[in-house]
Amino acid sequence: MKLFWRRLGGALHSFSAASSGYGHFSSVCSNSKFDLTDLTRPHTWYPLARRKKRNIFLHVGPTNSGKTYHALKQLESSSSGLYCGPLRLLAWEVAKRLNKVNVPCNLITGQEREEINGAKHNSVTVEMADVICDYKCAVIDEIQMIGCNTRGFSFTRALLGIAADELHLCGDTCAVPLVQEILGVTGDVIKVQYYERLSPLIPAKVPLRSFSDIQRGDCVVTFSRREIYKMKKEIETKGKHLCSVVYGSLPPETRTRQASMFNDESSEFDVLVASDAVGMGLNLNISRIIFSTLKKFDGSEMRKLTVSEIKQIAGRAGRYGSKFPNGEVTCLDGEDLPLLHSSLRSPSPILERAGLFPTSDLLFLYSRLHPKVGFYHMLEQFLEKAKTSPFYFITNCEDILKVAAVIDEMPLSLEDKYLFCISPVDMNDEISGQGLVQFAESYSKRGVVHLKEIFTPGTLRVPKSQNELMELESIHKVLDLYVWLSFRLEESFPDREVASAQKEMCNLLIEEFLERLGWQRPRARNLFKRPSWRPAFLS
Numbered sequence: 001m002k003l004f005w006r007r008l009g010g011a012l013h014s015f016s017a018a019s020s021g022y023g024h025f026s027s028v029c030s031n032s033k034f035d036l037t038d039l040t041r042p043h044t045w046y047p048l049a050r051r052k053k054r055n056i057f058l059h060v061g062p063t064n065s066g067k068t069y070h071a072l073k074q075l076e077s078s079s080s081g082l083y084c085g086p087l088r089l090l091a092w093e094v095a096k097r098l099n100k101v102n103v104p105c106n107l108i109t110g111q112e113r114e115e116i117n118g119a120k121h122n123s124v125t126v127e128m129a130d131v132i133c134d135y136k137c138a139v140i141d142e143i144q145m146i147g148c149n150t151r152g153f154s155f156t157r158a159l160l161g162i163a164a165d166e167l168h169l170c171g172d173t174c175a176v177p178l179v180q181e182i183l184g185v186t187g188d189v190i191k192v193q194y195y196e197r198l199s200p201l202i203p204a205k206v207p208l209r210s211f212s213d214i215q216r217g218d219c220v221v222t223f224s225r226r227e228i229y230k231m232k233k234e235i236e237t238k239g240k241h242l243c244s245v246v247y248g249s250l251p252p253e254t255r256t257r258q259a260s261m262f263n264d265e266s267s268e269f270d271v272l273v274a275s276d277a278v279g280m281g282l283n284l285n286i287s288r289i290i291f292s293t294l295k296k297f298d299g300s301e302m303r304k305l306t307v308s309e310i311k312q313i314a315g316r317a318g319r320y321g322s323k324f325p326n327g328e329v330t331c332l333d334g335e336d337l338p339l340l341h342s343s344l345r346s347p348s349p350i351l352e353r354a355g356l357f358p359t360s361d362l363l364f365l366y367s368r369l370h371p372k373v374g375f376y377h378m379l380e381q382f383l384e385k386a387k388t389s390p391f392y393f394i395t396n397c398e399d400i401l402k403v404a405a406v407i408d409e410m411p412l413s414l415e416d417k418y419l420f421c422i423s424p425v426d427m428n429d430e431i432s433g434q435g436l437v438q439f440a441e442s443y444s445k446r447g448v449v450h451l452k453e454i455f456t457p458g459t460l461r462v463p464k465s466q467n468e469l470m471e472l473e474s475i476h477k478v479l480d481l482y483v484w485l486s487f488r489l490e491e492s493f494p495d496r497e498v499a500s501a502q503k504e505m506c507n508l509l510i511e512e513f514l515e516r517l518g519w520q521r522p523r524a525r526n527l528f529k530r531p532s533w534r535p536a537f538l539s
Contacts, residue, residue, distance in 0.1 A: 063315025152355020
């Protein structure tokens with residue numbers, strides 16, 4: 001097991017001590033007074049990083065201030081390096097950038113491995129951050145996400161665990177006091193560099209009067225798929241513009257291509273309609289951000305956007321170096337303007353706590369002390385007893401516990417159960433959740449999971465409704481999950497190439513749907529027939 005994770009760079013979510021700390025935890029655990037649920041000293045989980053006196057550089061400022069640019073210049077000039085981004089799109093962009101300037105760089109995400117001969121640099125999603133190798137330089141982007149209720153622990157792990165001579169942190173100024181507090185016990189040297197926005201961001205004094213006033217380069221922001229397509233249709237009905245769309249459940253590859261169409265000056269798709277996914281991860285040539293509303297449903301309640309959210313999204317207008325020298329921002333509803341203006345004037349609230357989650361080693365050792373307790377109840381019990389310092393909180397584990405509950409009775413090892421629990425499954429999506437259950441059941445019974453042909457070539461067509469589109473997006477999630485598992489249990493999930501090819505088919509069909517939805521005239525392309533398929537995991 002240790003060799004397996006070492007081969008992946010020791011870089012899976014909480015498997016931070018799989019190669020370097022397991023013996024340490026085992027020996028400490030032999031002391032009966034040692035409390036495995038005591039998580040008050042997480043910096044001690046990473047002995048390699050603690051053997052270094054790291055130089056930490058905080059690059060902080062608003063969107064479009066050049067902070068990440070300066071950090072990446074340091075990464076380029078280093079003999080070895082690591083970039084950690086919050087999104088696959090960002091990791092992909094940085095890998096492409098480094099390779100373009102003749103700095104060989106591997107791309108490593110949960111679902112991708114692109115290795116370059118001779119590369120001593122890696123560009124990864126933050127969950128894949130390597131904490132068992134030495135680097136000259138490392139960059140963690142969007143460090144304020146250390147306070148994220150669901151993913152914060154991955155940023156904390158990277159911050160405490162990356163063993164680099166220089167560690168560059170990029171993000172909002174709200175993270176500075178917390179990072180300084182957390183690193184106060186590590187012996188690292190911290191320097192803070194503040195940046196100002198490179199291009200003006202001008203909030204409008206009046207709302208948008210109507211969609212007739214939409215201009216080339218505008219981005220309308222709303223917070224549901226239904227509203228996105230409603231506004232796309234309303235804008236295009238005026239006959240002046242076609243809209244690209246970007247939202248979270250679109251496959252990353254499709255989001256990238258939609259953004260490329262919007263950025264392409266020769267494209268007829270010159271307006272963007274997007275969710276808050278536009279606030280991070282895509283370089284977009286936006287002239288004006290138009291908020292359709294300043295409220296969103298966050299999964300549990302309808303609430304107002306936070307100051308940080310408003311600033312992050314609004315700041316995407318007027319990208320430095322684009323053809324729009326100034327960024328503008330306004331709203332559809334005039335009653336939202338006071339909140340918009342006050343938020344842009346206000347600093348983001350200071351972060352008070354960083355996300356934390358126990359390492360796999362701690363959970364495995366705890367399970368040995370409670371051998372008769374099932375995985376779900378063991379995990380629930382551990383989290384209830386866990387103690388943290390005032391500067392940390394246990395991240396939201398609802399999705400992990402949902403998976404643990406459905407696989408608890410399956411004849412799987414503890415390691416395998418943990419693996420399925422931290423997989424990128426969307427348990428709120430029925431198709432995605434059923435896909436995971438089928439994969440886990442097949443793996444527990446036969447040890448090998450062959451991906452049945454979900455699609456039959458020549459029998460597919462472009463979705464004709466939003467319901468068909470949603471189903472296709474869900475199937476893409478299942479295929480993505482299979483690819484993720486194939487990188488960790490390679491012999492047991494051998495059909496990675498099939499899954500990747502079917503993912504690409506999903507992308508093509510979704511993009512065709514988005515294109516057709518935008519055209520106001522009949523198109524000659526009619527490449528697909530009506531689907532006669534049903535996902536294997538629903539049959």
